[in-house]
Amino acid sequence: MWDLGHFGPKEYSACIVAALILVVLSKHRVRRTVKLPPGPPRLPIIGNLHQMTASRLWEKATEWRDQYGDIVYVENIGKPLLILNSYEVASELLDNRSAIYSSRPNLIMAMELQGWAWVTSMLPYCEKLRQHRAYLHRFFQTPEALNYFELQERETCVMLNGLLHSPEKYADHVRRLPGAVILKNVYGYEVQKLNDPMVQSGEQVLRRGGESLQYILLDFLPWCHPANPIPVKHVPEWTPFVKFPKVAREGRQTVATFKSMTRELARKQVMEENAGQSMASILLSENMKDDGSIDDEQNIYDASAMAFLGGTDTSVTAIMTFILAILKNPDKQSRAQVEIDGAIGTDRLPTVSDVDALPYVQAICTEILRWEVILPLGIAHNLTENDEYMGYHIPAGTMVVPNVWSMALDERYYPDPLSFKPERWMPGETKEGVPSLMPQDYVFGLGRRICSGKKWAEHIVFLAVASILATFHIEKGKTANGETIPPNDNYLPSILRALGPSQCKITPRSEKAASLIRQSVAAL
Numbered sequence: 001m002w003d004l005g006h007f008g009p010k011e012y013s014a015c016i017v018a019a020l021i022l023v024v025l026s027k028h029r030v031r032r033t034v035k036l037p038p039g040p041p042r043l044p045i046i047g048n049l050h051q052m053t054a055s056r057l058w059e060k061a062t063e064w065r066d067q068y069g070d071i072v073y074v075e076n077i078g079k080p081l082l083i084l085n086s087y088e089v090a091s092e093l094l095d096n097r098s099a100i101y102s103s104r105p106n107l108i109m110a111m112e113l114q115g116w117a118w119v120t121s122m123l124p125y126c127e128k129l130r131q132h133r134a135y136l137h138r139f140f141q142t143p144e145a146l147n148y149f150e151l152q153e154r155e156t157c158v159m160l161n162g163l164l165h166s167p168e169k170y171a172d173h174v175r176r177l178p179g180a181v182i183l184k185n186v187y188g189y190e191v192q193k194l195n196d197p198m199v200q201s202g203e204q205v206l207r208r209g210g211e212s213l214q215y216i217l218l219d220f221l222p223w224c225h226p227a228n229p230i231p232v233k234h235v236p237e238w239t240p241f242v243k244f245p246k247v248a249r250e251g252r253q254t255v256a257t258f259k260s261m262t263r264e265l266a267r268k269q270v271m272e273e274n275a276g277q278s279m280a281s282i283l284l285s286e287n288m289k290d291d292g293s294i295d296d297e298q299n300i301y302d303a304s305a306m307a308f309l310g311g312t313d314t315s316v317t318a319i320m321t322f323i324l325a326i327l328k329n330p331d332k333q334s335r336a337q338v339e340i341d342g343a344i345g346t347d348r349l350p351t352v353s354d355v356d357a358l359p360y361v362q363a364i365c366t367e368i369l370r371w372e373v374i375l376p377l378g379i380a381h382n383l384t385e386n387d388e389y390m391g392y393h394i395p396a397g398t399m400v401v402p403n404v405w406s407m408a409l410d411e412r413y414y415p416d417p418l419s420f421k422p423e424r425w426m427p428g429e430t431k432e433g434v435p436s437l438m439p440q441d442y443v444f445g446l447g448r449r450i451c452s453g454k455k456w457a458e459h460i461v462f463l464a465v466a467s468i469l470a471t472f473h474i475e476k477g478k479t480a481n482g483e484t485i486p487p488n489d490n491y492l493p494s495i496l497r498a499l500g501p502s503q504c505k506i507t508p509r510s511e512k513a514a515s516l517i518r519q520s521v522a523a524l
């Protein structure tokens with residue numbers, strides 16, 4: 001079966017045929033007199049398409065940085081893509097020139113075929129996007145709006161209790177945490193058990209989203225464009241050698257189910273008299289007219305569902321990375337525990353207000369975001385007008401991708417970048433001094449499309465890390481023969497990196513720590 005997600009000889013031949021059609025159809029090819037940014041040599045017709053399906057494109061792009069510099073230009077059957085390999089260029093283009101670098105590309109599989117076009121992070125720069133961002137900003141950048149600190153602390157406590165009872169399921173307890181807080185924040189929905197159907201539905205739809213990105217090749221094939229006489233939407237599933245129509249249909253169904261489930265949750269909030277305060281209930285009631293209809297109803301549903309999608313898997317990867325970092329660097333755990341015991345004692349659990357009293361724990365959180373970045377290529381932006389930069393021409397319509405991976409491993413800022421070193425964030429502890437570039441300045445994106453959940457995510461990661469360190473001891477697992485089991489550091493190489501569990505031992509630091517957890521849960 002021809003899977004457009006993987007580039008092989010059949011796909012290669014198909015691309016050549018497609019490109020030839022393109023060449024024949026375009027009677028007058030525009031002669032390039034402008035100087036394009038540097039990049040790897042392009043093959044006739046297909047350009048760099050054969051290099052685009054590398055499973056870790058961010059690593060390939062980082063290699064290109066050494067050869068071609070901070071901006072790397074590639075072309076796929078005439079479609080331009082610019083990779084920004086350093087913070088400086090990403091900041092100049094995505095931030096300082098955000099007026100023209102803030103749109104998003106139209107991705108055929110995701111948006112045309114699977115029905116993701118409503119998702120905030122996929123919207124072009126438009127009024128609808130501004131409205132979504134305003135809704136999200138109100139509830140996710142302002143903790144007081146829904147008192148999300150209290151919810152984060154509460155659900156962190158539930159996670160600790162889970163670790164106490166079934167430490168071997170630690171990945172499930174971690175997975176539950178961000179989903180439970182967001183579902184309560186957004187819909188007033190209470191997650192009751194580990195494998196909650198709503199949390200699972202969010203995970204499932206995100207998996208479909210990740211899958212859709214494997215079909216990026218469709219965006220480069222000329223006949224796939226919606227303006228063509230045979231729109232790609234109408235390619236039947238029985239078409240020989242192509243798998244994408246089936247993947248598209250399955251994705252469409254999952255997205256539609258997710259949309260109707262989240263819509264129902266939101267509607268329930270506004271219909272029920274005793275429904276608590278949540279993002280959906282507040283926005284829907286504020287916008288309700290006398291006749292019961294709701295202004296901007298669809299945008300409220302969509303922005304609410306986006307919070308659920310944007311905040312769950314990303315935060316889970318950060319917390320899983322923390323556990324991996326401790327398994328590989330046990331000395332960091334001991335130092336953090338000494339800090340916690342000294343600053344807040346052992347009679348209570350940490351809260352978000354302890355951030356300033358726990359600089360080393362905070363340094364661990366910062367280093368987690370840098371050491372194993374979660375979205376190594378961020379989310380692609382789209383340039384809406386021709387631009388000139390460093391003497392190069394960047395054509396309108398260029399897909400612009402920040403290489404967050406390369407920024408996080410930039411030795412100019414982070415000596416020995418592959419090592420997990422929270423010390424680099426502690427003033428006076430390294431001879432180079434604290435790096436002038438924080439990962440928080442780029443791992444959440446840049447410019448007008450910066451992540452709407454940045455603050456919320458930083459808070460939940462801090463709480464989870466500080467609370468686990470305060471109460472548990474994490475160590476590598478052992479085989480029956482007493483040999484140490486190496487931790488699992490095999491991240492899924494998708495655009496949103498995910499990490500499975502390691503075989504390890506997670507035990508309460510003391511009977512007092514275990515009893516503190518039990519008492520805190522009982523008091524919820």
Ligand code: HEM
Pocket residue numbers: 120121122123129133136140306307308310311312314315318374375378379380381443444445446447448449450451452453454456457
């Ligand atoms: C550690 C956790 C997280 C990371 C690393 C992360 C990272 C990112 C990145 C890199 C972008 C793209 C920014 C750009 O295009 O320049 C983004 C967009 C977005 N994120 Fe997050 N995110 C996280 C958590 C969250 C949470 C908790 C929410 C909940 C509201 C959220 C909601 C969004 C939204 C709505 C967008 C789209 C913004 C737009 O397109 O205008 N994210 N995030």
